[in-house]
Amino acid sequence: MSFFKKLKEKFTDQSDSVSEKFKQGLTKTRDSFAGRVNDLVARYRKVDEDFFEELEEILIQADVGFGTVIELIDELKTEVKRRNISDTKEVQSVISEKLVEIYQGDDGADSELNIQEDGPTVILFVGVNGVGKTTTIGKMAHKFKSEGKSVILAAGDTFRAGAIEQLEVWGSRVGVEVIKQAEGSDPAAVMFDAIQSAKARKADILICDTAGRLQNKVNLMKELEKVKRVIEREIPGAPHEVLLVLDATTGQNALIQAKTFKEATNVSGIVLTKLDGTAKGGIVLAIRNELSIPVKFVGLGEQMDDLQEFDAEKYVYGLFANLVEVEED
């Protein structure tokens, strides 16, 4: 059975709300990317050099990233030869198989969060303004709460006007406490307070917001280092996760931001927001391959439960859900 058929069997069940969310959230990307692949396959009967060249172009336009595209095309060519494939329709299933393989890589690209059994687990959020950091923190707090965990939020973005209030709005919406100080105060002091509260209340999860200015890398680095130092001192081994939030609709710009943050701090995972708002959802693969940081969560819409743990198979299923398939005997 083809790889894609197996994926379909695994995920077509409508009652699986998560794979359905991936399918819904990737509609824009699927319409353009998979639509073009379908069209390519219809136009080319034979797998030849021209076919691969056009495929390369489509992948690059979906923001898959140049390096990743070259790797993928090379592997496809090898596989086509090895399996003696001549029908272009058969190549489609191999593409989906290779996309999953490339994403999972050698290290398995684990999207699971490093949660401490006997908390508090400290999760530090970093990222520039406007990427959807606050919304993501709110959605994540909601996710933990619905799993029965107790959550505290730390309003560490003391720099951007309105950031504290915005976090408070999410705090009351989700029903979790927000630890804050006045605008302009030292973020490290907010973290200190928040950790004391989390310890005193035996909270399971402490989610920390930070300021997202990128204009001055030295300042950003200093601030993040200071915040991390305080957290580490108060809870050895923390922060347990440093999640960088990136906006999928900014395409290659998101990659540039990621490189800067990677230089400034140890990023343990990426949250890619607004994947539903772009036709270039291939950016997930570019991030994974070019930065070697796993995408741990993706934003697939504006609703509270639209933040989903990333899963390469569900993602690829979402990309190709309407694939025109080869008839199998």
Ligand SMILES: Nc1nc2c(ncn2[C@@H]2O[C@H](COP(=O)(O)OP(=O)(O)OP(=O)(O)O)[C@@H](O)[C@H]2O)c(=O)[nH]1
């Ligand atoms: N469609 C869609 N919209 C999202 C997603 N994540 C966030 N948004 C929207 O993006 C907008 C900006 O998000 P905010 O969290 O307010 O971000 P911000 O306040 O501009 O900036 P920061 O909090 O500093 O990142 C809001 O309208 C969110 O609803 C997503 O996954 N999908």
